[in-house]
Amino acid sequence: MSTVLNIGIVLSFFLSILLFAKDNKALTDNILSLWLVTIGIHLTGYYINYNGYWELYPHLIGITTPLPFLYGPFLYLYLVYSIRRSSHLKPIDYLHYAPALLSYLYMMPFYFFYSAEEKVAVDKGLINDYSVFSTVLLIGFLVSGIGYSIISYRKLLQHKKMVLDNFSYDSGISLNWLKYAIVAIGLVFITAAIVLVLREAIGFEFPFNADILFYSIIVGFVVFVGYSGIRQEGLFLNTINNEKELVTAGSEYKKSGLKTETAIEKHKELLHLMEAEKPYLNPKLTLNELSLRLEMSANNMSQLINQYEHVNFYDFVNKYRVEEFITRAQSNTDFSLLAHALDSGFNSKSSFNTVFKKLKLETPSQYLANLNKEDAFPKN
Incomplete structure (x- = not known):
């Protein structure tokens, strides 16, 4: 003792x-x-x-x-x-x-x-x-x-x-x-x-x-x-200039003033933005940055993603990154999987593997191997 x-x-x-x-x-x-x-x-x-x-x-x-x-x-x-x-x-x-x-x-x-x-x-x-x-x-x-x-x-x-x-x-x-x-x-x-x-x-x-x-x-x-x-360097990095821009847990969406018609239109604009301009390729993308591109408040943007995509901002953006990775990895085998992951917007190997397995229920290498098998033996 x-x-x-x-x-x-x-x-x-x-x-x-x-x-x-x-x-x-x-x-x-x-x-x-x-x-x-x-x-x-x-x-x-x-x-x-x-x-x-x-x-x-x-x-x-x-x-x-x-x-x-x-x-x-x-x-x-x-x-x-x-x-x-x-x-x-x-x-x-x-x-x-x-x-x-x-x-x-x-x-x-x-x-x-x-x-x-x-x-x-x-x-x-x-x-x-x-x-x-x-x-x-x-x-x-x-x-x-x-x-x-x-x-x-x-x-x-x-x-x-x-x-x-x-x-x-x-x-x-x-x-x-x-x-x-x-x-x-x-x-x-x-x-x-x-x-x-x-x-x-x-x-x-x-x-x-x-x-x-x-x-x-x-x-x-x-x-x-x-x-x-x-x-430890701190949990709250200098990622934004004003803490008031953050959407905090417990935000009341019903008080945001976002009307249904506006929400539907903004949701379409959001999906088009994600597909056409690929803002998710920025590894440090934040909710506030994305909301500014659609001229919305961060709170309204959060409501939009939660209500129409049924996920949080983190999962919403990383879903696009995963699909981008799959496209890049299939079209170019000269680069490593990590290189494709970083080019797709992920900023670390660990976060990439965690997100990928969460969304696809397989590791990246397993998923791509199964895709190649399907391509080699297409269904009739």
């Missing part, structure tokens, strides 16, 4: 230093760095307790107790400012840290007015001054950790929908690593809840130190998030 804690402590502080020293730091880098420092302090506090140093230095008892209240806010704010352009927190954001601050304020008498002997007695349950507070604190930790994980995951899904409704590409705006981070934090608090229920409510005695379960997850989380956070 000490080895696991040592690894987590060293990595937490080391990765936080790397983030502080990172060139062109964003607000999210500072948030993640402070979060890693908090985790490092939290793990250090448990290390001191685990190795019996609280009895030698009783004034250290409880100094890290409220820190689990910070995990959820750090997670949520890191996500929010990964998908929002801003160089500083809003004043209201600091309210997320209120539970931790209030907990420390409530514990001030314990920190400054209890003797060393009284602190040890409280820690061992011989003095019940903080017994109710400890129970409330544990419940608060679980509600905070699990609650913020759920809220963050829902916000992540909303952002993913926004990306697919506005962009025809996904390279550089992948959300998977943050999804795993959210799941990891949720797992920490769910595991803690299970352990507490089994140990405190049911009286189950684990044959090992059960604390190692969630502290090991925290250490794994430090490794994964620290590495990913250092490499």
